[in-house]
Amino acid sequence: MPNLVEIRDLHFSYGERPILSGLRMDFARGKVVAVMGGSGSGKTTILRLIGGQLRPQSGTIRVNGDIVNTLDSRRLYALRRKMGMLFQHGALFTDLTVFENVAFPLREHTNLPEDLIRSLVLMKLQAVGLRNAAQLKPAEISGGMARRVALARAVALDPELIMYDEPFAGLDPISMGVTANLIRRLNDALGSTSILVSHDVHESFAIADYVYFLSQGAIVAQGTPAELMASADPYVKQFVHAEADGPVPFHYPGHSLAEDLGLEVQS
Amino acid sequence: MIAEWVSSIGRGTRESLSNIGYATRSFFAVLRASGVLLRRPRLVTDQIHFIGNYSLVIIAVSGLFVGFVLGLQGYYTLNKYGSEQALGLLVALSLTRELGPVVTALLFAGRAGTSLTAEIGLMKAGEQLSAMEMMAVDPLRRVVAPRFWAGVIAMPLLAAIFSALGVLGGYIVGVQLIGVDEGAFWSQMQAGVDIWQDIANGVLKSIVFGFAVTFVAVFQGYEAQPTPEGVSRATTRTVVIASLGVLALDFLLTALMFH
Helix, strand or coil, rough: CEEEEEEEEEEEEEEEEEEEEEEEEEEEEECCCEEEEEECHHHHHHHHHCCCCCCCCCCEEEECCCEHHHHHHHHHHHHHHHEECCCCCHHHHHHHHHHHHHHHHHHHHCCCCHHHHHHHHHHHHHHCCCCCHCCCHHHHHHHHHHHHHHHHCCCCCCEEEEEECCCCCCCCHHHHHHHHHHHHHHHHHHCCEEEEECHHHHHHHCCCCCCEEEECCCCEEEEEEEHHHHHCCCHHHHHHCCCCCCCCCCCCCCCCCCHCCCCCCCC | CCCHHHHHHHHHHHHHHHHHHHHHHHHHHHHHHCCHHHHHHHHHHHHHHHHHHHHHHHHHHHHHHHHHHEEEEEEEHHHCCCCCCHHHHHHHHHHHHHHHHHHHHHHHHHHHHHHHHHHHHHHHHHHHHHHHHHHHCCHHHHHHHCCCCCHHHHHHHHHHHHHHHHHHHHHHHHHHHCCCHHHHHHHHHHHHHHHHHHHHHHHHHHHHHHHHHHHHHHHHHHCCCCCCHHHHHHHHHHHHHHHHHHHHHHHHHHHHHCC
16 A cells, blocks of 8 residues: 555534535655645644544545444554644643653553663654754743753654644744654654644745645645645645645635725615 | 423423433443552552542641530530549540541631642643553553542541540640549540440441542543633532531431441
């Protein structure tokens, strides 16, 4: 099976509010695939559906041959051992040190001796540049650093599938470049597959093999970064070149300002 | 108007029954998730240290002052009937049967219960529980069950400390300050307090309160809306539901135990 993750005809809604409709996506093994789109377009929901934290109303999500949305909790947890996820705000355990956060999955899922756990954790922290922060608590490091620690924790067990939810948000330019390269290098070194949810066109296009553009819960464009850079599609052009005018509305749909100010009669 | 009123009663009843059913299912889910603790008892002992130790000071000081008050009030009342010799018995029975388990449970709900709810609620709001799930670690096993059992174990221990210090408080006020005969104070207590009827029933009460208060606290935290207001509301609910639950259970248990 060339694709590690396959999504087919996926429909998901929160109550009456549709979030994703008719989605079809493929995530090829060994590749970094970026999922891009504006806020509220359903990007993070896709990661949660792949991780089995949400169940769709219809459609299938296949990970490594298993249909995630039909697995019982025991098999779902077994599948999750092959996944790593970087949460948008890091989601570090605030009562544990940086070292213990990265050691957490190793302690929970392996019986490795303490000195080996120590070596593995220090190597992961070295990769994200925070080996010397190992004994600090999450409250003592910045938000950007917390996300780098979370990245080290997400790859602690060398997962087959790594999901990144906005890994570049709030990072300084140096950390952003380093993190982007790290995601690419980790993916290649571990032979894993990475799904990258991001707004950041520059960094995502630099490391992704394939890109999906999402708008209002549907795929509006897809291709390699080079294809999308050259695309004449108005949605892609607006997003890639950060233009205010285009098919993506900036304002939340509703009455116009003139109507609200009483200058026009509401239709 | 009447139709709306009837319909709102129906809706409220249905929601209440549904909530009770959901809480009961969650209670059994926590019990089912507890097997791992036999293999990793350290998860529980760490929480007993955290929950028990942090509640110790307030429980100890309260026990002592309740004992002081019992010593004074008991003496004033018994003295009217010339029975101040029975002060030790009155203090000990009041504490072991009622005040020890009940006041400890109420203080525990306010001190450790709120802390448990807020901790679990904030872990949820900070996506720590989601992160744990994605690391294939069940938060019910790793976070909720150890805290639940720690509360169940800590409660009778704290109630015992409360009662012991209460007896000491009654002794200080009754014997040392007022001058009740020391021999009568202790011998009446020894003769009148039954280990099964009084002490074992008191311990049983505090175990039941331990189950009730700690489950309410962890359940409210786990089910809290992951927002600052949601965690705040859940913390308030913990105190209200746990306190009322303790008082209702106390009435029920007293009726069953001491008839």
